[in-house]
Amino acid sequence: MKKQLIIFLLCLITLQLQALDRRIIRISTASTDLILQIGTNGRLYQSYLGPRLINETDINHFLNDETISACKWEAYPGSGMEDYFEPALGITHSDGNMTTLLKYISQEIHLIDSNTTETIIVLQDEVYPIEVKLHYMAFAKENVIKSWSEISHQEKKSITLFRYASTMLYFQNPHYFLTEFSGDWANEVNMTSQELQFGKKILDTKLGSRSAMHTQPFFQLGIGHPVTENEGLVLVGTIGWTGNFRFTFEVDNIGNLRVVPSINPYASHYELLPGKIFKTSEFIFTLSENGVGRASRQLHDWARRYQVKNGLGERLTLLNNWENTGFNFDEKILLNLIKEAQHLGVDMFLLDDGWFGNNYPRNNDRAGLGDWEPMTSKLPNGIAPLIDGAEKSGIKFGIWIEPEMINPKSDLFKKHPEWAIHQSNREPYYYRNQLVLDMSNPKVQDYVYNIVDHLMTRHPGIAFFKWDCNSPITNIYSPYLKNKQSQLYIDHARGVYTVWERIKEKYPDLSMMLCAGGGGRCDYEALKYFTEFWPSDDTDPVERIFIQWGFSQIFPSQVLCAHVTSWGKQSIKFRTDVAMMCKLGFDISISSLTPDEQTFCQEAVKNFKRLSPIILQGDLYRLVSPYKTNHAAVMHVGKDQQQAILYAYDLYPRFGESLIPVKLQGLDPTKNYKIEEINLMPRRRSSLKAQGKTYSGDYLMKVGIEVFTTNKTHSRILEITAL
Secondary structure (H helix, E strand, O other): OHHHHHHHHHHHHHHHHHHHHOOEEEEEOOOEEEEEEEOOOOOEEEEEEEEOOOOHHHHHHHHOHHHHHHHOOEOOOEOOOOOOOOOOEEEEOOOOOOOOOEEEEEEEEEEEEOOEEEEEEEEEEOOOOEEEEEEEEEEOOOOEEEEEEEEEEOOOOOEEEEEEEOOOEEEEOOOEEEEEEEEEOOEEEEEEEEEOOOEEEEEEOOOOOOOOOOEEEEEEEEEOOOOOOOOEOEEEEEEEOOOOEEEEEEEOOOOEEEEEEEEOOOOOOEEEOOOOOEEOOEEEEEEEOEHHHHHHHHHHHHHHHHHOOOOOOOOOOEEEOHHHHOOOOOHHHHHHHHHHHHHHOOOEEEEOOOOEOOOOOOOOOOOOOOOOOEOOOOOOOOOHHHHHHHHHOOOEEEEEEOOOEEOOOOHHHHHOHHHEOOOOOOOOOOEOOEEEEOOOOHHHHHHHHHHHHHHHHHOOOEEEEEEOOOOOOOOOOOOOOOOOHHHHHHHHHHHHHHHHHHHHHHOOOOEEEEOEOOEOOOOOOHHHOOOEEOOOOOOOHHHHHHHHHHHOOOOOHHHEEEEEOOOOOOOHHHHHHHHOOOEEEEOOOHHHOOHHHHHHHHHHHHHHHHHHHHHHHOEEEEEEOOOOOOEEEEEEEOOOOOEEEEEEEEOOOOOOOOOOOEOOOOOOOOOEEEEEEEOOOOOOOOOOOOOOOEEEHHHHHHOOEOOOOOOOOEEEEEEEEEO
């Protein structure tokens, strides 16, 4: 397979170089073609984006001038010329002129690895010394394209950027259907759909320090039909930017759609100095002719291999103390919880918020952020005894931090009030009783980096950080940037990346979880530095089914943290079975469970560890949607199709409702599979009709099996093994 991909990519590069003479630029994966064309006027146009063309000679049909004149889809249009719709690039030049017109100069094609090519296209303005490099990185097997642009200039003085898209994509179809993901704290990723009509539809955020709260940074676009799971052409896109983003969907006067992903230009006119490069955020997209199910699997495979930190590695199961103790703990309580983690069989104990601060002790969320020394009244011996206790118990130790934030009630704020984003001439507004540190300031970047570095230097036994970010930016003013306030949102995010890059460079094997008031940070740029993220503070298992369903559209299971907690009144089995869909953790008092419940949890942890290669690395199939029924079902299938796991959930079924068999997906139709229900409570026998029976993969996918019941908040997990 690897040899075939190399041959495919070498042939592709040869064809692209040949096409260079014909003024055609072909950016391809194994399943998708993005075809750009240089017009006779020297400008760059998109001629096609869709399923890969089988016959190479068909590319010649794009050579005729009628194709260009009919489309006129400029690949990266500037502002102020004859295009009256949303531009990709907007510049105020040093002389005050606001027009930009880019023409093709050159292209380069690089073979990154046996699966990946990068095409770099250089555009320049003939009147002003402006240069834009368009980057397209194509991942052949995963059918993913990542694109971004780099803007630079050689004018005598600074220019101001007021638009800076990552790329621009076009479609020509009678209908376009958008699925968006929105919500709020503890109510993330609600999926809603609509048909796009003439004009603009904009999805954006203005949070500053995080990518999401009311809107998540990804979307699905049905081309010609509503988005469905297994049928039809669909574009799935997401942006890698841990700050304000914007997706613009504009249907023009003749029904063409342009998709414009970018950093949000809201309050962000950016001054670019001569010789400096402005790199836009990366836009990642995939096309699928078989609905969003395949698109998700393509993104998951790409993310694990290329984007997520340690994407092909294992993940740590854990016990967290937060839901159990809140801020009320001491060394003795935590050491007992470490014993509970050992008893449970998880890999790690995670100490959450409330362990630091002395002059302003962190006994609630109103004080202490910024003062990262252990609180002597709770932990008189620091955190060393906790790390030692974990090591003696045969588990690892992790710790919570929120290093980008500061409470006004802190030693740090008294010493460096100028490090906080705030306005000295207005009454401050506190989101969750805190302010955001100004990450555009290099001194603040050093301070934030040193929080991690000092902890790791003093305590190299720390194996995991939960990195929180509970507040968006409020009171928007940077004492450091002074008269360049419109650069704050962008320079702040870049400052965060600078810190994360330094941490990753020094501690490449350190596992870290993203958290931001729940799922406020859920983007692929941040996941270059983090192994996982916290999807929501809402851990009620019924709500989590919807939340995990939504995030699974874009992210693989291994980056979605799912904890068993006391939210909701459902059985411990139902709560655990829901968390087993993703990276399993516990945030509950184990000692408060009955002996049978404790035994069940121990067995569930063993099952998760045994099956984690399939749960975390296998292909995900969404079978029955909780949005359309009173039930939900998903499954993970191993890459070799030897083993699969089916999760079936009864939410709130109606009395006497008709129960439809669930048809499985992703199996080998020629193989026979044995069905076994796992995660059973002690002394409980399975009531599943298919228990212990053998079926062909063909039968399971065409006929299905009965897994649902009319019991409320009931669950089943089936292990499916090829014989």
